[in-house]
Amino acid sequence: MATLSTSLSGLKSATIRRSSPKLHNTHHFSTQLRFSSSRKPSASIVAMAGTGKFFVGGNWKCNGTKESITKLVSDLNSATLEPDVDVVVAPxxxxxDQVKSTLTDRVExxxxxxxxxxxxxxxxxxxVEQLxxxxxxxxxxxxxxxxxxxxxxxxxxxxxxxxxxxEGLGVIACIGELLEEREAGKTFDVCFQQLKAYADxxxxxxxxVIAYEPVWAIGTGKVATPQxxxxxxxxxxxxxxxxxxxxVASKTRIIYGGSVNGGNCAELAKQEDIDGFLVGGASLKGPEFATIVNSVTSKKVAA
Structure with missing residues (x-):
């Protein structure tokens, strides 16, 4: 598990070194990607800081009709999904009831x-009882x-x-900061306050499952860099x-949400502490959602 040592008064972007955890300041919206693009997935073990299974949720929000959801469910039923991922959709x-009665048991x-x-x-x-x-x-x-x-x-x-x-339901617990809070250096303060309310x-x-979703990246087309x-x-x-x-720190899955799509999911998934995704708009497209689920392969390394 990576460790972090920094002031809670502001977000200090960090390059984490496992042998020597020193923090290096970068601009809040740095577009520099700190990973090796030459890293090739290998079908072996999944390397994550947490010990939980990769988790991908699709939040359909206030979208869909009986017709469009029938098509989406059909696409999901026919998709080939990596086996070592928990997959959930939220209609x-x-x-x-329509989704529950027609969707494959592979997807909760x-x-x-x-x-x-x-x-x-x-x-x-x-x-909860009705659910x-x-x-x-x-x-x-x-x-x-x-x-x-x-x-x-x-x-x-x-x-x-x-x-x-x-009452026995699993909870996808969302946290995340507004743009003005990030620009004011309050990302950690906001997220920790929201976490404390759950913990209390x-x-x-x-x-x-904790879902970190920076508000400035939800539905905007902007996405946090992997770092x-x-x-x-x-x-x-x-x-x-x-x-x-x-x-709890080891077992709890921490997933990322905020304009995740089929084009950026692989690079995000490579990060050690990103244990999956909560997907908005892209979850309404069956093939693209399957691509995001299967980005778990980006975490796989040779045994």
Whole structure:
């Protein structure tokens, strides 16, 4: 596992050396890629800082019709997916039953949100119990669109995560900073504050996947460089080690989201602390989503 030692007052991009962990400052939006483009995938072991299985989620957001989703499911059913990847898709609520009843068992189904407690007189909400009744296994919580458009705060999201976990759902727990927060050097502060809200509430980290999604990269076409993403993932793992436990830091998968597509996924996947992806727009295209799932091959090295 990479270690990180830096001030929480600002984001200091780092080149991590396993033998001597020295930090080197770079510009926040440096486009320099610090990896070897000559590295060739090899079908052997998957090298990741974490010990969990590679994880790729597709967040369909508020998109789709019965017709388009039938086509998307057909494409996913016919895709060849690498076996050593957990694959999850999150349709809109109204199409969950359609997807669950037609999608191959190779791909699990997630919800995009859930209510903070047991169902009842909460107009427009969906309960964890209803999701379980449909066979849903996961739920995405804390997505930036819920935080910054709907207005959900850290504590509310933490409580929703705690309830979902207590009822047996896995949680894809989103964190990430706004553009102005990154430019102000507050990336770590924001992400750690959001992590703390989860840590203060959840009963266990066993069924949590953390999704780092810089808000400035979601749906904008901008994507963090592999090194920018790696820096934050190292910091998140280090925070878990210091504030939860070394075991949780090792086991918890930390995935990246933010304009991930078939063209950039391989280089991002090569980073040691990137354990997978949460994909938006590209997950609506079956063949491209399959390419992203299969980017796990970029992490494989000879045994």
């Amino acid at each position: 809109p609520f109204v199409y969950i 189904v997630s919800a995009q949100n859930s209510w903070i407690s047991k169902g009842g007189a909460f107009t427009g909400e969906i309960s 379980k009744d449909l066979g849903v296994k996961w739920v995405i919580l804390g997505h930036s669109e819920r935080r910054h458009i709907i207005g959900e705060d850290d504590q509310f999201i933490g409580k929703k995560a705690a309830y979902a976990l207590s 509430a959840v009963p266990s980290w066993d069924n949590i 920018q993403a790696q820096d934050v993932h190292v910091a998140v793992r280090d925070w878990l080690k210091k504030n939860v436990s070394a075991e």
